[in-house]
Amino acid sequence: MYTAVLIKGKTYSVMSHVFLLNQEKEIEKKVFQYLDGNDFFACKQLDVPADDLKTDDQPKEAEEEPAQEAKIYTETELKDMKKDGQEAVIVDLGGDPSEFKNESERIAFILENQQQQEKVGE
Structure with a gap:
């Protein structure tokens, strides 16, 4: 079993989970691996x-690289999102x-910062 608590910010939405500040939430292994760190x-x-100890080490490191790459959202996707x-x-x-x-x-902030992060990542 895995849990996560949002300790900074007001809300955070990831992989169909919405986290509120200081509220502990039970999560799946995949979400834990994404948020850990x-x-x-x-x-x-x-x-x-x-x-599980033996198998967790290797896949976790392998999965961390893609987790570092942020999804690039289009303006349409962002408009369809809730606040x-x-x-x-x-x-x-x-x-x-x-x-x-x-x-x-x-x-506007998201689109601008996505472009800046893409340039830094290249």
């Missing part, structure tokens, strides 16, 4: 089976969702 979360693995989803993307990009007054400002 993220400064915005405190993640725990409970009841570690002995046979908490947009705020989660802003947090992923290192922004503070409370700085934005409306959807247009959130979307």
Whole structure:
């Protein structure tokens, strides 16, 4: 069993989970592997089976690389998102969702920062 607690920001949406500040939530292994090491979360693995210890190390490292690559959202995808989803993307990009007054400002920030991160990643 795995749990995660959002310790920074107000909300965070990832893989069909919406996290609220300081609320512990039970998550799947895949979500745990994605969030473990993220400064915005405190993640725990409970009841570690002995046979799971050997298999966790290799796949986790292999899966961390793709997790580092952020999804690139189109303007249409962002407009279809709810506010908490947009705020989660802003947090992923290192922004503070409370700085934005409306959807247009959130979307503009996300699109601009995605482009900057693409250039840095090249």
